[in-house]
Amino acid sequence: MTDAVITGVGVVSPFGIGFGPLLDGLAEGRSAVGPIRSFDVTSFPVKFAGEVPVEKPTADWLASRLGEFDADGCRAKGWQADGALRDRKVAFGLVAAAEAWRSAGCGTAERDATLAISLGLEQAFVEDFTALFVDGAVDWKLDAAAPLPRVRYRSRVDLCSSCLVDLLDLRGPVVVHVSACASGALAVAHAAQLVERGEADIVLCGAADSLLNPMGIGGFWRLGAPSPRHAPDACRPFDLRRDGLVVGEGSAMFVIESRERARARGMRPLASVLGQGSTQDAHRTTAPRPDGSAAARAIARALDRARISPGELGYINAHGTGTPLNDPAEARAIRAVLGADADRVPVSSIKGAVGHLMAASGAIEIAASLLAFERGILPGTAHHRERDPECDIRVIGETPLPAEVDVVLSTSFGFGGQNAAVVLGRV
Amino acid sequence: MTQGLPIVGAAGIGPFGLDYRGMARRLGGDARHSRSAPPIPPEADVGDRRSRRLMSRSAHLCAVTLHRLLDETGWRGGLDELGFFLGVGESTCGADDLFPMFRESLEGERFSLERFGARGLTASPPLVVFQLLNNFTLCHGAILEGIGGPNGVYYSSAGTVTALAQAAHAIAEGQCRRAVAGAADHGLSPICLAELARNGFTADGLEASEGSGLLALAAEAQEPIARLERCKLLSTRGRGLASAAETALESLGTVDAIVIAPWGRGAREGLLQATSRRHRNLEVVDLTSALGDALAATPALGWLAAIDLLTERDVARAVVLSAGIDGQLGVVALGRGAAA
Numbered sequence: 001m002t003d004a005v006i007t008g009v010g011v012v013s014p015f016g017i018g019f020g021p022l023l024d025g026l027a028e029g030r031s032a033v034g035p036i037r038s039f040d041v042t043s044f045p046v047k048f049a050g051e052v053p054v055e056k057p058t059a060d061w062l063a064s065r066l067g068e069f070d071a072d073g074c075r076a077k078g079w080q081a082d083g084a085l086r087d088r089k090v091a092f093g094l095v096a097a098a099e100a101w102r103s104a105g106c107g108t109a110e111r112d113a114t115l116a117i118s119l120g121l122e123q124a125f126v127e128d129f130t131a132l133f134v135d136g137a138v139d140w141k142l143d144a145a146a147p148l149p150r151v152r153y154r155s156r157v158d159l160c161s162s163c164l165v166d167l168l169d170l171r172g173p174v175v176v177h178v179s180a181c182a183s184g185a186l187a188v189a190h191a192a193q194l195v196e197r198g199e200a201d202i203v204l205c206g207a208a209d210s211l212l213n214p215m216g217i218g219g220f221w222r223l224g225a226p227s228p229r230h231a232p233d234a235c236r237p238f239d240l241r242r243d244g245l246v247v248g249e250g251s252a253m254f255v256i257e258s259r260e261r262a263r264a265r266g267m268r269p270l271a272s273v274l275g276q277g278s279t280q281d282a283h284r285t286t287a288p289r290p291d292g293s294a295a296a297r298a299i300a301r302a303l304d305r306a307r308i309s310p311g312e313l314g315y316i317n318a319h320g321t322g323t324p325l326n327d328p329a330e331a332r333a334i335r336a337v338l339g340a341d342a343d344r345v346p347v348s349s350i351k352g353a354v355g356h357l358m359a360a361s362g363a364i365e366i367a368a369s370l371l372a373f374e375r376g377i378l379p380g381t382a383h384h385r386e387r388d389p390e391c392d393i394r395v396i397g398e399t400p401l402p403a404e405v406d407v408v409l410s411t412s413f414g415f416g417g418q419n420a421a422v423v424l425g426r427v
Numbered sequence: 428m429t430q431g432l433p434i435v436g437a438a439g440i441g442p443f444g445l446d447y448r449g450m451a452r453r454l455g456g457d458a459r460h461s462r463s464a465p466p467i468p469p470e471a472d473v474g475d476r477r478s479r480r481l482m483s484r485s486a487h488l489c490a491v492t493l494h495r496l497l498d499e500t501g502w503r504g505g506l507d508e509l510g511f512f513l514g515v516g517e518s519t520c521g522a523d524d525l526f527p528m529f530r531e532s533l534e535g536e537r538f539s540l541e542r543f544g545a546r547g548l549t550a551s552p553p554l555v556v557f558q559l560l561n562n563f564t565l566c567h568g569a570i571l572e573g574i575g576g577p578n579g580v581y582y583s584s585a586g587t588v589t590a591l592a593q594a595a596h597a598i599a600e601g602q603c604r605r606a607v608a609g610a611a612d613h614g615l616s617p618i619c620l621a622e623l624a625r626n627g628f629t630a631d632g633l634e635a636s637e638g639s640g641l642l643a644l645a646a647e648a649q650e651p652i653a654r655l656e657r658c659k660l661l662s663t664r665g666r667g668l669a670s671a672a673e674t675a676l677e678s679l680g681t682v683d684a685i686v687i688a689p690w691g692r693g694a695r696e697g698l699l700q701a702t703s704r705r706h707r708n709l710e711v712v713d714l715t716s717a718l719g720d721a722l723a724a725t726p727a728l729g730w731l732a733a734i735d736l737l738t739e740r741d742v743a744r745a746v747v748l749s750a751g752i753d754g755q756l757g758v759v760a761l762g763r764g765a766a767a
Contacts, residue, residue: 039540040540040541041544042541042544043540043541043542043543043544043545044544044548045544045548119582121518121559121560121561122517122518126528126529126532126538126543126547127538127540129526129529129538130529130533130536130537130538133529133530133533133536136530136533138526138617140617140618140620140621143621143624143625144624144625150625150626153618153621153622154517154518154618156517157517157518157561157582157583158582158583158753162753165664170662170664171662171664171665172662173585173660173661173662173755174585174662174753174755175581175585175586175589175660176581176582176583176585176586177579177580177581177582178515178561178562178580178581178582178586179562179578179579179580180560180562183562183580186579190579190593193596197596214540214543214544218543218544218547218548219555219556219559220556221548222548222549222551222553222555222556223553223556224553277577277602278577278578278579279575279576279577279578280511280566280569280574280575280576280578281570281575282506282507282569282570282572282573282574282575283570284570285478285481285557285563285566285567285570294575297507297575301577301602414562415560415562416560416562416563416565416566417566417569417570418562418565418566418578418580
């Protein structure tokens with residue numbers, strides 16, 4: 001079976017635009033969570049988030065970031081006119097993909113690449129629905145005459161991927177993963193599988209998501225998932241005082257190809273994708289399985305596929321949402337698979353620093369895991385000060401940990417019970 | 428791609444009814460069916476009132492279909508390791524649940540963000556969020572039945588073909604011994620119909636419908652109802668649908684029946700052009716012409732029609748060609764099983 005390696009990375013995160021700012025922020029132990037600025041949240045019950053520092057992605061902003069891929073800015077202007085840029089994740093996915101494609105040295109020779117991308121839900125444009133109301137009732141016949149852009153009421157789930165195909169003139173198949181918070185990891189895992197099986201020479205993969213809009217923030221609040229506190233340290237993974245998650249947004253994209261192909265192109269691989277596993281909790285719609293047994297099976301399956309024993313693991317980048325229910329279940333899953341090695345293997349979650357990127361969380365956490373290989377540093381767990389005894393694992397605190405490790409594991413657990421684990425190796 | 432993977436069961440709900448058997452016969456000629464699936468009778472329904480309240484229409488169709496499939500296969504043990512891979516569509520939820528949120532946000536005739544945050548958010552039931560999350564189309568069924576194996580949810584008709592391919596690979600690579608693959612989608616929500624009309628698809632001949640179709644795949648079986656011989660997703664960008672479909676048919680060799688599941692008039696013409704060039708004398712079953720387009724579920728309903736052809740007629744090999752809005756071509760070849 002062919003080795004699948006990562007040769008390009010692109011990131012848009014609350015730390016800024018680019019893979020470098022993400023690694024810098026994590027290596028310095030900073031947090032990018034702050035007050036929401038992209039829309040007025042005065043009357044909203046959620047006021048803090050891991051927000052990409054761009055108030056509104058405009059055509060000019062996007063064109064400047066896409067560079068040679070949209071030299072005259074025509075595509076960006078067209079997307080803005082259509083209304084596609086109203087959905088923040090569209091611009092984030094395009095910018096991250098352009099960086100990944102560029103950093104992997106890809107060009108027209110790679111345009112047959114497959115695209116495996118994870119995208120969150122459609123963004124609902126709540127203000128658009130006003131045009132449909134007459135005397136308090138909805139009349140869909142008014143839609144035809146509504147003075148709104150073509151993309152209205154909601155964006156299409158695959159809007160970002162269709163823009164991306166146009167931008168890079170990709171000629172390969174496109175797969176859009178929609179497995180909630182597990183889907184970013186599953187998209188990367190899928191990309192590696194396609195290369196390993198010989199079904200694709202090269203795959204552009206990753207994820208983009210943003211819930212930083214009225215319906216997104218509001219809907220998640222209705223689920224009771226966000227921390228009720230309006231503070232930069234609202235998300236405290238594995239901490240005794242944790243009380244919920246912080247919503248984040250952004251994108252992480254990767255180029256994955258065979259080791260032989262990368263070598264032939266003279267590309268330096270950043271990591272190899274060694275294995276992956278997925279399971280379903282099959283428990284409840286509203287809560288993870290408390291004993292973590294299904295999550296443990298996903299981890300065990302990924303390690304088994306990677307032919308890695310728990311003793312060889314050097315670091316775990318955990319899902320670590322900072323919610324009361326997730327963190328102890330995840331700690332039990334890790335303990336169940338690692339046994340005594342759980343006392344040794346360092347674990348951290350970056351969600352305190354960047355928030356929960358939802359469909360993109362698995363992808364950005366794989367990017368964050370590369371800090372171990374690129375700089376010999378394991379990310380810290382922002383705002384983690386006192387470990388909950390229910391989370392009986394070795395949690396890295398707020399300060400990043402210098403370490404030389406060869407194998408890392410990234411876990412992602414989706415709302416609804418979908419679990420994913422990906423094992424990465426130093427090349 | 429796995430060659431000849433046994434298919435040991437199939438189930439579907441759609442405009443054709445609650446049972447796919449006999450479907451191909453009913454689709455022949457100029458047959459046109461209602462665009463809605465029939466009501467689910469209480470004895471066939473799943474979950475309790477609360478769990479159904481959390482489901483979107485797509486999730487409900489999927490959960491009922493899944494239950495029937497597990498009954499048919501007798502798969503009631505070891506579901507912890509059963510794979511489940513599904514194609515799904517856009518989020519849907521009942522307008523009665525969603526619109527109070529917007530109505531409460533109006534200040535006169537204008538939308539007020541301040542009112543949305545202060546009053547709109549609490550005007551709709553929190554349960555609406557569970558309907559909106561499209562991965563729950565899989566999760567509700569998995570939770571009700573206790574399915575815990577490898578899984579994935581993929582978007583749109585291309586995602587449905589991917590789901591089948593991933594299920595086959597999961598078995599071939601030893602991630603699981605058995606898997607369920609298919610799709611469920613509901614294209615009849617007001618917002619979906621408005622979007623299809625606005626983007627010109629309705630004028631291009633597309634009639635939305637709804638449905639759910641699932642296959643049960645196993646590493647080994649004594650008497651499979653069919654065999655999955657090939658499953659491939661192809662981009663048609665840069666070469667056109669007709670050319671891509673023709674090349675795909677050429678690579679398949681002998682074919683006895685073809686089911687096409689095109690999205691709109693242009694895709695129909697492309698697929699018919701390819702089939703007439705490669706297999707001039709074969710009968711072509713046009714699924715979406717008869718049943719409407721069940722969006723993500725359409726390819727899966729096509730597989731059911733093909734299995735029906737394999738089991739009820741003198742057909743040894745059937746091919747399903749699906750073409751979605753995103754310009755991707757799904758090619759699924761099914762062979763006769765021992766039970767046929």
